Amino acid sequence: MSIHSRQISRRSVLAGAAALGLTGTLAACGGSDDDSGESGGPVKLTYWSWAPNMEKVAAIWNKKNPDITVTVSKQASGAEILSKLITAKKAGNAPDLIQVEYQSLPTLVSNDVLADISKYAGDTKSDFSEGLWGMVTLGTDAVYAIPQDSGPLMFYYREDLFKKHGLSVPKTWTEFAETARAAKKAVPDAYLTTFSSNDPGLFAGLAQQAGGKWWTVDGSGKWTVGVDDAATKKVTEFWGGLVQEGVIDNQPMYTPPWNQALNKGTHLAWVSAVWAPGVLVSSAPETKGKWRMAPLPQWKAGDNVTGSWGGSSTGVSTDSKHAEAAAKFARWINTDPQALAALVKEVAIYPAATKGQSGDILTTPEFFSNQKDFYTTAAEIAATTAASAWGPNVQTTYTAFQDNFGKATKAKKETQFVSALGTMQAKTFDDMKKQGFEVAEA
Amino acid sequence: MTSVPLKGSDRIAAGPLADGTGTAPSVRPSRPRRRGRSAPYWFLVPTLALFAAFTVVPIGYSIWLSLHKVKVKGIGLGKGAREQVWNGFGNYTDVFQDSEFGHSVLRAFGYGLIVIPTMLGLALLFALMLDTPKARSAPLARLMIFLPYAVPGIIAALMWGFLYLPDVSPFYYLLDKFGLPQPDLFNGGNLYLSFANIAVWGGTGFNMIVIYTALRAIPRDIYEAARIDGASDLHIALKIKIPIVMPALVLTFFFSVIATLQVFTEPMALKPLTNNLQSTWSPLMAIYDSAFLKSDIYGASATTVVLALATFVLSFTLLRISDRYTGEDRA
Numbered sequence: 075m076s077i078h079s080r081q082i083s084r085r086s087v088l089a090g091a092a093a094l095g096l097t098g099t100l101a102a103c104g105g106s107d108d109d110s111g112e113s114g115g116p117v118k119l120t121y122w123s124w125a126p127n128m129e130k131v132a133a134i135w136n137k138k139n140p141d142i143t144v145t146v147s148k149q150a151s152g153a154e155i156l157s158k159l160i161t162a163k164k165a166g167n168a169p170d171l172i173q174v175e176y177q178s179l180p181t182l183v184s185n186d187v188l189a190d191i192s193k194y195a196g197d198t199k200s201d202f203s204e205g206l207w208g209m210v211t212l213g214t215d216a217v218y219a220i221p222q223d224s225g226p227l228m229f230y231y232r233e234d235l236f237k238k239h240g241l242s243v244p245k246t247w248t249e250f251a252e253t254a255r256a257a258k259k260a261v262p263d264a265y266l267t268t269f270s271s272n273d274p275g276l277f278a279g280l281a282q283q284a285g286g287k288w289w290t291v292d293g294s295g296k297w298t299v300g301v302d303d304a305a306t307k308k309v310t311e312f313w314g315g316l317v318q319e320g321v322i323d324n325q326p327m328y329t330p331p332w333n334q335a336l337n338k339g340t341h342l343a344w345v346s347a348v349w350a351p352g353v354l355v356s357s358a359p360e361t362k363g364k365w366r367m368a369p370l371p372q373w374k375a376g377d378n379v380t381g382s383w384g385g386s387s388t389g390v391s392t393d394s395k396h397a398e399a400a401a402k403f404a405r406w407i408n409t410d411p412q413a414l415a416a417l418v419k420e421v422a423i424y425p426a427a428t429k430g431q432s433g434d435i436l437t438t439p440e441f442f443s444n445q446k447d448f449y450t451t452a453a454e455i456a457a458t459t460a461a462s463a464w465g466p467n468v469q470t471t472y473t474a475f476q477d478n479f480g481k482a483t484k485a486k487k488e489t490q491f492v493s494a495l496g497t498m499q500a501k502t503f504d505d506m507k508k509q510g511f512e513v514a515e516a
Numbered sequence: 517m518t519s520v521p522l523k524g525s526d527r528i529a530a531g532p533l534a535d536g537t538g539t540a541p542s543v544r545p546s547r548p549r550r551r552g553r554s555a556p557y558w559f560l561v562p563t564l565a566l567f568a569a570f571t572v573v574p575i576g577y578s579i580w581l582s583l584h585k586v587k588v589k590g591i592g593l594g595k596g597a598r599e600q601v602w603n604g605f606g607n608y609t610d611v612f613q614d615s616e617f618g619h620s621v622l623r624a625f626g627y628g629l630i631v632i633p634t635m636l637g638l639a640l641l642f643a644l645m646l647d648t649p650k651a652r653s654a655p656l657a658r659l660m661i662f663l664p665y666a667v668p669g670i671i672a673a674l675m676w677g678f679l680y681l682p683d684v685s686p687f688y689y690l691l692d693k694f695g696l697p698q699p700d701l702f703n704g705g706n707l708y709l710s711f712a713n714i715a716v717w718g719g720t721g722f723n724m725i726v727i728y729t730a731l732r733a734i735p736r737d738i739y740e741a742a743r744i745d746g747a748s749d750l751h752i753a754l755k756i757k758i759p760i761v762m763p764a765l766v767l768t769f770f771f772s773v774i775a776t777l778q779v780f781t782e783p784m785a786l787k788p789l790t791n792n793l794q795s796t797w798s799p800l801m802a803i804y805d806s807a808f809l810k811s812d813i814y815g816a817s818a819t820t821v822v823l824a825l826a827t828f829v830l831s832f833t834l835l836r837i838s839d840r841y842t843g844e845d846r847a
Contacts, residue, residue, distance in 0.1 A: 153809045295590045326789070330681055330683065
């Protein structure tokens with residue numbers, strides 16, 4: 075027994091040494107601590123991720139690559155993983171691999187948590203749509219992460235109830251407003267949907283569709299904050315108007331009453347992203363097979379553009395002593411057909427890689443068994459995702475959204491919606507200025 | 517003068533010179549004495565080391581952080597984009613100029629004005645009732661009143677949160693059935709009552725136990741004497757029991773004030789359920805917001821130091837006041 079294991083370990087030592095031949099050069103150019111001292115066992119990488127079952131995908135890699143072992147460490151998502159990463163970086167022990175939401179990339183790059191992996195990225199750019207790739211490069215020559223999943227916005231509606239009440243599926247936002255009014259008329263205690271002040275990500279996606287550019291940076295390194303630009307103002311006035319009119323609900327999403335509204339059919343539709351089926355399964359289990367997905371309503375008839383809500387990428391930290399091995403894994407997990415299939419099956423994500431969005435990797439969600447072409451339609455919509463522009467203090471903007479739009483939705487006043495947007499802009503701008511960014515208001 | 521106790525044998529050996537003047541004629545007796553003197557410090561070392569490592573150093577680091585800030589250079593991306601620089605009292609002036617933090621403190625006071633009198637009043641009432649000789653099945657009642665304290669705060673908050681939501685609450689179902697008005701418990705002033713209710717529900721039992729324990733320590737013959745003098749149970753409670761347990765009441769008041777300033781779990785857990793709760797509702801939420809959402813540990817440290825000092829000053833003042841009050845009472 076002990077002889078056996080020793081033989082095995084010796085074999086893996088040899089394999090590891092071969093792998094270290096690669097990483098050795100990297101360590102030299104990275105100028106970081108040399109790791110030749112621990113030549114021996116395989117390269118060990120830690121991967122911080124919040125997605126469930128990510129370890130199952132990593133297990134496939136570990137089986138195929140005994141020389142590079144990836145261990146998944148489950149983390150919280152959102153702002154919590156961000157502050158944890160920034161703290162870990164300060165202490166010099168950030169994990170090798172990190173799951174990063176797109177809107178958090180600039181914050182992490184600004185805190186020097188994410189390494190530029192452009193030299194290991196090769197031709198992987200061609201695996202992704204231009205809009206997605208632009209998010210991980212931040213418009214520079216660097217590559218800060220490999221896109222993993224995306225969340226193009228779509229319009230979900232109760233097919234049965236729409237038919238029953240003679241409602242039409244809106245193609246433009248004007249039609250959406252009309253449908254909301256018609257729905258209110260048909261079922262007085264129901265709403266078409268709600269405007270949630272707890273979900274800044276959705277609001278950002280809607281602004282993105284309208285052409286909003288919240289952060290831009292010019293060649294000289296000067297930032298421009300345009301949270302209250304004309305496009306976002308248009309979106310704000312639109313939703314504020316409908317809430318004031320009383321045809322759109324003002325309750326936050328992801329609460330027990332919201333689940334009940336979906337389940338009971340007092341919300342007839344939901345503006346959501348491609349991952350909505352997964353939410354509906356648990357929030358509104360009784361409505362299985364009654365929903366249908368359509369493209370997001372457009373601002374101009376004939377347009378074809380959507381925003382995104384959520385989505386994340388895989389980055390390599392500046393603390394990693396094995397950046398090349400880590401980058402190799404990041405490429406594999408997000409572009410390899412077997413990895414993509416596992417991500418879809420185990421982690422239930424919508425892959426960012428173009429080839430992951432077609433073919434037989436994605437099977438129609440069971441909840442949408444009535445819509446056989448769910449993913450074909452989804453891929454068409456995903457291709458129309460507008461480019462988004464994120465800045466280094468998204469969290470400040472998001473908190474300002476929650477606090478101020480919370481008050482506005484409670485008051486149900488369009489004018490308060492607009493002033494809430496103004497406060498969002500002011501807080502974002504002031505915060506960047508305070509941090510020392512060179513910044514201007516749009 | 518020597519506070520260090522000497523062993524009997526040492527005393528004999530050292531003779532009259534053992535009183536610390538240090539002019540012992542021979543080295544031999546002074547050696548065990550020196551060892552004896554340093555011994556208490558050796559016993560203190562573990563405590564002091566842990567105290568230093570886990571209290572003094574972190575507090576020092578917080579203060580140090582609170583005097584710095586991050587300065588972004590250029591575009592603010594990549595290596596060397598951020599630099600930690602000295603900020604003097606800049607973060608502190610920000611704290612005092614930040615109306616959101618000021619409001620959060622005011623909200624905490626408003627919340628405390630509801631919680632503290634209600635909770636302590638109920639705790640005292642229950643303790644006195646349990647202490648009367650007529651109380652039946654007192655151990656069971658005591659357990660029932662204490663039980664909510666054993667429920668973790670986050671679970672209590674979530675449970676009450678569900679009960680407050682009109683669409684899922686059984687109370688609202690009943691109100692609806694009987695055609696009674698259905699208040700929005702997350703709106704305006706009701707919000708304070710909703711939080712206060714959770715705190716009172718969870719905290720009364722603990723305070724009741726503290727007061728009750730103090731009541732049990734009162735010698736029974738005092739009551740007997742009072743009864744012979746013709747005092748009723750009510751008289752005994754008001755004139756004897758309450759004055760005697762005053763120190764326990766002061767203690768519970770003290771704990772409650774600190775807990776009020778640190779209210780965090782309830783509003784944090786209920787925030788996702790409503791539009792009406794700001795991310796800076798309570799002082800600790802404001803600190804959490806700047807440290808963990810905005811990643812501004814420098815500003816958060818300054819706010820923490822201010823809050824800690826305020827808590828300290830407030831507690832100290834209250835203690836002094838209560839000391840004077842009880843002191844006069846005794847005289």
